[in-house]
Amino acid sequence: MNCDEFVELVTAYLEGALPAETERRFVEHLAECDGCDRYLDQIRTTVRNLGHLPAQGLASDARDRLLAAFRDWPAT
Amino acid sequence: MADTALPADAVVVARLRARDETMFAALIDAWSPAMLRAARAYVADEHTAQDVVQEAWLGVLRGIDGFQEASSLRTWVYRILINKAKTRGVRDARTVPGLGVTDDDHGPTVDPARFRGADDPYPGHWRSSPPAWPSPEDGALAAETRRQLADALAGLPARQRVVVTLRDVAGHSSDEVCELLSISAANQRVLLHRGRAALRAVLEQHWVKEATA
Ligand SMILES: [Zn+2]
Numbered sequence: 001m002n003c004d005e006f007v008e009l010v011t012a013y014l015e016g017a018l019p020a021e022t023e024r025r026f027v028e029h030l031a032e033c034d035g036c037d038r039y040l041d042q043i044r045t046t047v048r049n050l051g052h053l054p055a056q057g058l059a060s061d062a063r064d065r066l067l068a069a070f071r072d073w074p075a076t
Numbered sequence: 077m078a079d080t081a082l083p084a085d086a087v088v089v090a091r092l093r094a095r096d097e098t099m100f101a102a103l104i105d106a107w108s109p110a111m112l113r114a115a116r117a118y119v120a121d122e123h124t125a126q127d128v129v130q131e132a133w134l135g136v137l138r139g140i141d142g143f144q145e146a147s148s149l150r151t152w153v154y155r156i157l158i159n160k161a162k163t164r165g166v167r168d169a170r171t172v173p174g175l176g177v178t179d180d181d182h183g184p185t186v187d188p189a190r191f192r193g194a195d196d197p198y199p200g201h202w203r204s205s206p207p208a209w210p211s212p213e214d215g216a217l218a219a220e221t222r223r224q225l226a227d228a229l230a231g232l233p234a235r236q237r238v239v240v241t242l243r244d245v246a247g248h249s250s251d252e253v254c255e256l257l258s259i260s261a262a263n264q265r266v267l268l269h270r271g272r273a274a275l276r277a278v279l280e281q282h283w284v285k286e287a288t289a
Contacts (some may be wrong), residue, residue, distance in 0.1 A: 002200025004184065004191045009270035015250060017261075030191070035205035039186075039276075042206060046276045049218070050244035053226045055109040062130045063104060066137075070100045075093075075138055 001029040006036045053068050082106055085149040092140045102215065104133060107150065110246035111157050116230070117237045118161035128164050132157040151252045154242070158256060181236075181266055185273035209283050228278035236271035245267055 006029050012018050030037055047066050057063070082088060082102065091099035108129055115125040115132075135156040143152060192201050210217050229237060229245070242253045254264050 002189065002191070003202045004186070004200045007186045007273070008184065008269070011265055011272060015265060018267060030200070031217055033201075037204035038206050038208065042209060042276050042280070043272055044207065046272060046279060047244050049222055049225050050229070050240065050275070051244060053109075053222050053229075053249065054219075056112065057121075058108045058129060062126055063101075063234060066104060066130060066133050066259070067097060067101060069134060070095070070097055070137060074097065075099055
């Protein structure tokens with residue numbers, strides 16, 4: 001497998017969606033190519049950071065209105 | 077994910093039905109940030125995204141007593157959110173992101189110039205490895221990375237932005253995203269792949285620029 005093919009299969013690999021034979025070639029390439037090892041690692045780092053973006057929540061007045069609506073919501 | 081502290085769906089739903097306000101507040105606080113990012117892909121500005129998320133929570137309130145646990149609570153909440161966001165996008169004459177794969181979604185995700193040419197002994201291999209990124213242990217660097225990433229995410233084509241937000245920011249599974257957006261697993265994967273690759277490239281450019289500044 002070449003590096004330019006490897007980089008296009010990264011997501012399918014992480015999703016566990018590669019056919020067995022392709023996955024075998026992917027993993028073999030990964031084991032012998034520092035550049036692709038780093039590329040995959042950087043994709044993982046990107047994904048991990050997306051799970052921790054600066055949290056900006058609801059505006060506090062909107063939050064207050066929702067909690068008030070909840071409080072007044074009739075029980076069924 | 078921000079909601080790891082929340083109890084299991086059945087517990088959350090039971091408490092909401094018992095009108096436990098603390099539970100509702102915890103849910104709003106845990107999920108609204110990612111919901112705002114998802115809504116933002118459909119509407120014109122941050123203010124409208126705030127409105128949409130607020131409407132979605134009111135929809136949750138209206139529906140919670142009838143919620144059937146066929147899907148996860150979060151997927152159900154996001155279904156309400158996406159419906160509200162689409163409706164609002166249409167009303168404001170915004171183009172609601174088509175979620176098909178378009179011409180923009182083909183071709184290499186890494187600049188072909190990064191790889192050796194056909195006349196090289198190692199065609200298709202890196203000319204030089206992607207440059208290393210600074211260590212993530214540094215808190216200030218991590219914060220800077222996440223700021224860069226948030227901006228880059230906002231700059232993605234809407235359909236990639238929606239898929240990356242639902243998967244990587246909000247933490248849905250691929251099956252859930254396919255169901256929420258009514259797209260095939262193959263399309264979902266293409267959009268996710270292109271979005272992630274573009275975001276990695278933005279971070280790379282950022283670190284290269286920092287290193288040479
Ligand atoms: Zn390689």
